[in-house]
Amino acid sequence: MVDRRSVLMGAGALMGSAALGGGAHAVTPVSPQAQLTTTFDAIFKELVANSPMTATGLGLDKGDLAPLKAKLDPSTPAERARGQAFLEKSIAAIKKVDREKLTGMDRINYDTVLWDYSNTLSGYKAFDFGTPGYPAPYVLTQLTGSYQSLPDFLDTQHSVETKADADAYMSRLSGYATLLDQETANFKADVAKGVIAPDFALQKAITQLKGQRDTKAADSVLVTSITRRTKEKAIAGDWQTAATKAYETEVVAALDRQIAALEAVLPTAKHDAGVWHIPGGETYYAFGVKTNTSTDMTPDEIHKIGLEKVKEINAEIDSLMRPLGLTQGTTGERLKAMAKDPKFVYPNTDAGKQKLLDDLNAQIKVIEAKIPDYFGVRAKTPVTVRRVPVATELGAPGGYYWPPTLDGSRPGAYYINLRDTAEVPSWTLPTLTYHEAVPGHHMQISLQMENKNLPMLRQISGFNAYIEGWALYSEEVAANDMGMYATDPYGRIGYLEAALFRACRLVVDTGMHHKRWSREQAMAFMATNMGDPNETEIERYAVWPGQALGYMVGKIKWLELRAKMQAKQGAKFDIKTFHDTGLLAGAVPLAVLEQVYKDKGLI
Template identity: 65%
Template sequence: MLNRRSLLAGASALTATAGALSACAAAGTKPSIAVGEPDLSEGGRLKKTFEDIFELYLEVKPVSATDTGLDTGERARLKSRLNMAAPADREKDKAFYRVALNQLKDIDRKNLSGMDRINYDTIVWDYTETLKGYGAAPYGEPQDYWGPYSVTQLTGSYQTTPDMLENRHTIATKTDAEAYLSRLEAYATVIAQETEAVKTKAAKGVIAPDFALKKAVTQLKGLLAVAPAETNLVTSFDSRLKDKGIADAKMSAQALKLVSGPVYQAMQAQVAALEAVLPRATHDAGVWHIPGGDEHYAFAAGYNTSTTFTPEEIHKIGLEKVKEINAELETVMAKLGMTKGTPAERMKAMSKDPKFIFENTDAGKDKLLAHLNAQIGVVQAKLPAYFKTLPKSAVTVRRVPKATELGAPGGYYWPPSLDGSRPGAYYINLRDTAEVPTWTLPTLTYHEAIPGHHMQISIQQENKNLPMLRQMGIFNAYVEGWALYAEEVAAKDMGMYDDDPYGRIGYLHDAMFRACRLVVDTGMHYKRWTREQAMAFMDANTGEDNETEIERYAVWPGQALGYMIGKIKWLELRAKMQAKLGAKFDIREFHDTGLVAGAVPLAVLETVYNEWAATV
């Protein structure tokens, strides 16, 4: 059983494991990951290797165990730990990927077949590119989207940890509560480590743009403005203790003491560090302005699209798509008698029309959330005609937390637990309902929930034929490309806009938005556009300057490229399979093949479909 002292034991075990891995890698010897009995087949060796790599991954990234609901039983000790952010932790991460990759390469790919080969190619690509990423980001640890900055309006544990503790760290017993307190204590340490990273990187000239730092400071100060006893870190803890009948005054007092003391002190120090760096920050949005920035972006573009497209090629694709979608908008709008001004100007006028906007009050926002749930119900009923395998997990609609909505994107998705006990969550940013007029909501729902992210990720997680490493896998161009492709399936196959012409404009607006991303992301990071140039391009083509989105691309270079590049690949493969199979082509089987295979790099996705077509 766990107690708060287990944190120290777990940390020691991880240090020992990482030390052994580092020594092994440095010596060039065989990795220490077990591969099972000598008489196992190559496929059996691969399965055992995947299992061992997965367990070691959870040791290095214990929050992943909580995110997926796997922090129980023998893994319960992971529940009291966080992913730490010191330089030594970066080295542990690198050692893990080196050792895991070497172990996989010890398996003869030629003796693998079917999904074993797909699984092998997927993880080898991922870990190979991840190690390249460390070389392309020599000034700091790679973030989830390979952003170079440790703390911004979108990055940093001040953003991510509170949500995890409130919504994914389950509390059913006093042991769970003790683990929560251990994590609160570690939370202060992680914030301090990230603050040191900000200082270290600043000394090397790696400083986030001024607008990103200013918003981070604003958000941190907003968190600090709340009395510790009123923070979700304390109130959600206390309420869950009461709900489970395990209320404990000493533990509640300890939570308050940790938040009001170490956590708030670490946040205050982080604010001070960011404010100290701000005078040296420039307004340059692209990573070209930091040392090694061009190298970093070339990597980020390839990693996030899982293609060999250059930034120049992606920029041109974006411009072509913008032109194509503008023409389609003209056609749809003309049928509604909307002919005055450019398509963007017409959409801007629609955005300001009160008939499309929910009241910007708590009651209005509740009504908006109910509206979204109703949309999910409508599309759910149509799924069986287009999809063979359907998700078992439910999806809920939630507001982006008020404390972080200022810098957060308009919507995003969080997957369910692997055991299905926690549903998937579709988050929508309701800082201002005017930002989400009704004609934009259907497409957002189809993207974030079904048939988009929730469907794809749930089916992947529920496919127990996939190794755990694959069930948890995320490849940006596949995942975001699918969600964007799903928008088109809803529009053009499922007929979701047949009686909703304004919703169809919303669908085209979002397609335009993703096409513009290709232009502005490469514009800022490759062609050295300013933040204002990028906003102006967005405004000219979508009717919105998308300040928050542009600032997102600035600190997550390349991530926004995966959406449209991925969608183009899904559509390309669909057309290719239709041409190859003719009358044998079945849309349900096409979707099932890609979804059941799970997230893969785009080159591997092509292999999946080529092998499928050969069996039809």
């Protein structure tokens, strides 16, 4: 998955708490095409200028934008109002362009940005809680809140090359405490509206917050990061003492206040997993489904597809297991037995975890060598494999991807959760790598960010169903086109297990949020079909309603478009053309993706 906090998740995530607004968008150029370009450029500049963290994430916090490096995106009611005003103004500016006079990618770009901003604005107007414009209803959970992302952001994205960079880091360290307090205030305001996360989400958030608060300054990444990097760059000053003081007097106190706020609410929190239990919850889930699938599919339709896919994939797994002598019990029980087989489990030690990371890097090199046979375009930006930070691994997913800077100066990062190596048996890892790195997230997102034929606004935007659908489709390309499991039957079972996992998601996400399943019902469904209740994943779906739907819904669309192109072209079908066409269009809503292929006469 792409980390939802990254910039490549559409307008809602881009603008979550940014100070957006101010200024006219553009003067009217001589043609609709030029007018659109000027409008997009103005929107992009305003967006970045008012979102310091986006500027840093993209590597743009330099030159005229250097002052942004000392700031964080605030999370206040005033900024929320400014964000809505920005969207309204941006949409009005886009609509001034005559769409009927646009052709090719200009029209695709127009439709993409307008869909994104219009959908995000609908979220702003309909819901006055959670992440503005994006379906994340709870300010603080095991997966949401700055405590989850800021320490790693400062360590891995805030570069330190000069004294000015170090001073900016210190400013942001103090700003972290301010942001924590702003989110605590938002949390309390939402609680007053009846928007309270499930008890299990709050409990894990409290556990993680306490873990961060109780970490000694000498061991906190917030202190060690600036200490290490200023030393490496020979930047004069006692940075360790300064960071320790800020951490102990400001950050720890803010964490204390946030913990106290969550603990005060915990006794009243419900155990209901579905978003239906909050005011307007059913409408909120509809927003989540639309945002995350970029379709008008209903929860019932998606639930049915999920059940059908679960049955279909289970049968295929069974057919692979039997020749290997795996015949006893359900497929779920057999998957569980495979997962516990010691020959597939890395030692749960520092050395074992490093070996696992080394093996992932080796897998990436192997598949990169095969890419030219299936893709005409290649990403230039490298990818690194990193461990999910220990401080947040308890509630984090098994793996996720963080995009590079626009100029490639910071590579893309494939994060894997190593809280317990038993959770990631070796036969599951190749598929995870193909999903998160190559030809999945890293390749797709890097190509989009490197594509100078796209407006900057499009280079950094994203749609869940396109992005996650591509990554899941990539797993199938690796398996069935590239032959990555030709001599690895257990690895192929891992590929099918991953597909089964995404099919189960369709069932349990709609089950909890639409059919009012309990957390335990969802876990039981997972246990029956996967051999594992997947507690952490179920709790993820509970706080990110609809996000898990984009994977399989998106993959189905990619496969559908490929089948249409094959049917039309027959023996002339070129897989490179199919892949390049979809990738070079950048992330778009699924209906727009289909239009891309139609415009080129491929379907």
